[in-house]
Amino acid sequence: MRLTDTRTRRVEEIRPERSRRLTMYACGPTVYRSQHVGNLRTFVLGDLISRCAETLHGWSVELVQNITDVGHLADDTGIELAGEDKLLLAAREENRDPFEIARFYEAQFHEDCAALNIKPAARYPRASECIELIVDLISRLMDKQHAYVGADGSVYFDARSFPSYGAISGNRLEDLRAGHRQDAAELSAGKRFHADWALWKSAGANRQMVWDTAWGPGFPGWHIECSAMSLHYLGETFDIHTGGIDLRFPHHEDERAQSESAVGHEVVRHWVHGEHLLADGRKMAKSTGNVVLVRDVAERGFDPLAVRLFYLTGRYRQQMNLTWDAIAGADRRLRRWRTKVAAWAEAPSAAMAEDYVGRLREAFEDDLDTPTALVALADLEKDDAVPAGAKFETFAWVDRVLGLDLVRDVGKPVMAAELPDGAADLLQRRERARAAKDWAASDTLRDELTSLGVAVTDGPDGQTWTVS
């Protein structure tokens, strides 16, 4: 398996350190709002790596994904307003327990992942439940002189104590512009150097989500939880760390500095970053106002997995521009494939089409070249030389990587679908109308059946129907 490593800036051969077990950490959601399809794109990236490892190599995958439910959550005001649970909104406005909010969005995150066929991680540690790990790690960094208590009582990491700072992002400490987006004085308060960052934030006036420590009451900084969790759950060396490209700096740079300063060597063997999903040509973000949620896709009548297929039409290292036309196109292709796969499943069984399997395998291995894999599938779909049974087996196999539920409709026509009330009668009347060549009545009845969710098709042997 080859993947582009952000740190080495090259495509690297991935071999698990522990021969057949791939260890991976995926930066997870901050659960104070809904995850949008841009966030989900990155999670699908991790899922693709997992599925390739399992399906193509037979490796087991140990994936850990954090749930950030403390920290910068505390002073963020960006909560969803439209279509949200009113109780939740009230809780927020009345300054009720923020953990209620966190748990609500955490549950929603899992639902959205399930809708996109993202396989669950082995663990989803919550930051709020890893405070001990975090405090221990900060203590180690203090002991090793990589951290200090600032003038404001917060604990900071001393960026200049980590010589290879910038290895992932290409940034140089001396070139970073202090306070590029915020007031420099405010940001640097308590720090010795503007690029230092908080490991432990002093509670200040906050009363909720605050823990007591030797440095006083407070809460963890943004980056430290990932170091603490990954070191604890995956060990001092693990294979792959994924995340969105925006996390490359400062989040992953800082995480790397913390982890390596603590253990004294490189912890993450390969950093893999997914590019952004754009909408209207801009990064999808709440603040930009171009957010699309999984439920928005469903509400327009599209299968959420059309979004997953849409991701697959581009490479993970490229930005993609989301349009509803593109989603509609993916949705249509998805339906067509499912219908065909179901039809092929009825044919005599046959072994997989090995030449196509080879093409597919090679595409995935080549830095997750999913567009090329989809081309191979399009070719296979139309290849008359391949028996239907072999097409079925090959599509079923590849779906273990693609995760598109391509076999969803298999066996469906065999099962007797329940007709809605009155539909059987309409069908009988339509059959009589057709026999009498009363096309006007036939069309009216077809419309009525459609509104009941029964799709009628006319063929040489009369009408057939399916229930949607």
Next chain:
RNA sequence: GGCGGGAUGGCCGAGUGGCUUAGGCAAGGGCCUGCAAAGCCCUGUACGCGGGUUCGAUUCCCGCUCCCGCCUCCA
């Protein structure tokens, strides 16, 4: 100012020094149908701008323009 990624036909999006210049969706034509839908077959339109290298560049080099992202909220 530093760092990272782009600009391909109506839309999305691969890719390549020339060879049949992906694929999907849409569109146009056809088959099928009483008419549709679905399905099937066929068919266009392209490589941001200006130089250079080359027999030949969308692909390599130089310059330019524009776009997106990060520089301590960010997938």
